[in-house]
Amino acid sequence: MHQAALLGGLIRDAHHYGWEVTHPALHDWRKMAEAVQNHVKSLNWGHRVQLQERKVSYFNIKAHFIDKHTVCGVAKGGKETLLSADHIVIATGGRPKYPTHVEGALEYGITSDDIFWLKESPGKTLVVGASYVALECAGFLSGLGLDTTLMMRSIPLRGFDQQMSSLVTEHMTSHGTHFLRGCVPLGVKRLPDGHLQVTWEDRASGREDTDIFNTVLWAIGRVPETRSLNLEKAGVKVNPESQKILVDAKEATSVPHIYAIGDVAEGRPELTPPAIMAGRLLAQRLFGQSSALMDYDNVPTTVFTPLEYGCVGLSEEEAVARHGQEHIEVYHAYYKPLEFTVAERDASQCYIKMVCLRKPPQVLLGLHFLGPNAGEVTQGFALGIKCGASYAQVMQTVGIHPTCAEEVAKLRISKRSGLDPTVTGC
Template structure:
């Protein structure tokens, strides 16, 4: 399986190189750093130097997984970048972190039959709707993933057996605990690749707390001819399709006659955990924060996918939530969906929300039976009513 994944990644890289060549783009495998605001020095693996000058420069170096600096033995762990490049099965694995990367990897490892645990310091899926996030972790726990809540790693030691002993503190009880694992995987966030770029020589400012490049609406940095897109740009979603779209629009503005800017509002995304979580727009917490609790209406439903019903699987965590303005036609502010194929479901609804769809418009749409998506069209119970939100036959 690992070989198949590696082959797929290599084929993608090769495909990109071929497309660049076809478009007459010169690809140079060099590590770059600024000399001045229009000059970049590139260094090859052999140490050979190439000097490049340009009228416009685009920074798109992305990010890499973080390793905690305050945990002795942290270097004994691996990151999500390493998981499919291991020569042997990771065996009993502890995933430290609760980001989508952490939960996706833990769900996958559990799914292939490995003893997998997740250590969560504070909350799961920070930045996502927290009711939905906890439904995701509830399903993972029922699926077989152990979750250590409110725990912080203190130290990792390599035992004579070759196993890794993890020592952590339970932040609620203040008790120190320990357990041995075959593999420890860090998933505590990603750091932007900006440290080695010598950005100060080009007049490009960064947020020193995050290391990310400060950009305007047109992706322009504090140096007017230098742009930043993707994960290194401050305040942008760390999503590949978002970066690709922003890059295309930037190219059209630089070399075409376009003035269209990237719209970062209502970007849909999905967390590919064993039970997928797709969302677009505001979380319930964000909507209440912006508009006030009295101005927000939340429609919700617990539903049972047909494939769960036939196989008699537990559907306790299959849940839909639509966050709307309470007044008028009730414009939809956010849609959150947990269930099979959530990514496929949320993509279509993202267009409607982008077009300022309202609850009344959605309610007038006929669903496709017997899909999970049709349960979005049938939403009619509000949280405010206190009624049972379990979907019935009618």
């Protein structure tokens, strides 16, 4: 969906490069949705085939614990299957949550799980939430030319660097996404013509307001899929507030032979790649004579908003809290990607920030990159941070011209200096 939206921007840029493109370029949601769904189905089929090739028994059943070594699985038709094992791994993930206190939310709203399976365009859409899921969904809907509003109760991208988060929302605003800040939904009502009337409160003024939408998408967080597992039968302990499973450094639960990985585990990043690596390392410890543990520090990630935000390591706020303002040096730059030049795109939110310890050799604590292909850029520099790279070593790295990643190796201006961080030719 993100790629489809980016392609729309490239089509609009094409005439700058000499391409004659019919305007306006029209987007066919149905055709895109069919292609995306076929891709997902092919992935699922491929996994089934590979499991079979590796002689892994696959049961398409919903399971719950009978005791600490046994689960009971129930198929769609009601048939029950008992499975016992020496080791059990819980990797049930999470599901998007609905605001149960908002009237009409469940009856008339959808979640991020549903948006990818809609056969028809969602039309004018209200996205409620401020997480990366909320911003990504609102971003690609706007990019596809849909009238999109994002309602945020508080700050965007909580837990991420807040300067970068502000730049992300600035870019989205300048490219057509409407923001309702400091607002909370009160109710959703279906009108006779099928449209949805949403009422909300502005928390600052206490004033209520309404608008009409075709679709309301809830992206207010996720809940772990633990409630139906009968974990108490196995003696597995959960955090009573979050309902996530308590685990140790070996991914073991309160029952030593039962493990939990991914979103369902307490204190783990809600990201797929760390869960995959944690599972692989767990398998190697159980059956491959390994003792290697998953390292959850410096996990890189990217928020796929229209202008992508990649990060690894500490945010500026976290670095200051951990080490103190006087021990931190931040190098930064506003830059213009090559792709933005001929097309004369606004690059005012394209920004890089490197957070370091101030004491030489200035070990890197975090890197934050806002711009095209942020995931590709961040992936490469994540290795350096994992290896304990310093600012001095980055400055000794030759950049690849004319890439955006090259700008990381050219960061010379510190925030402390107060100098203009805009990249120039000299």
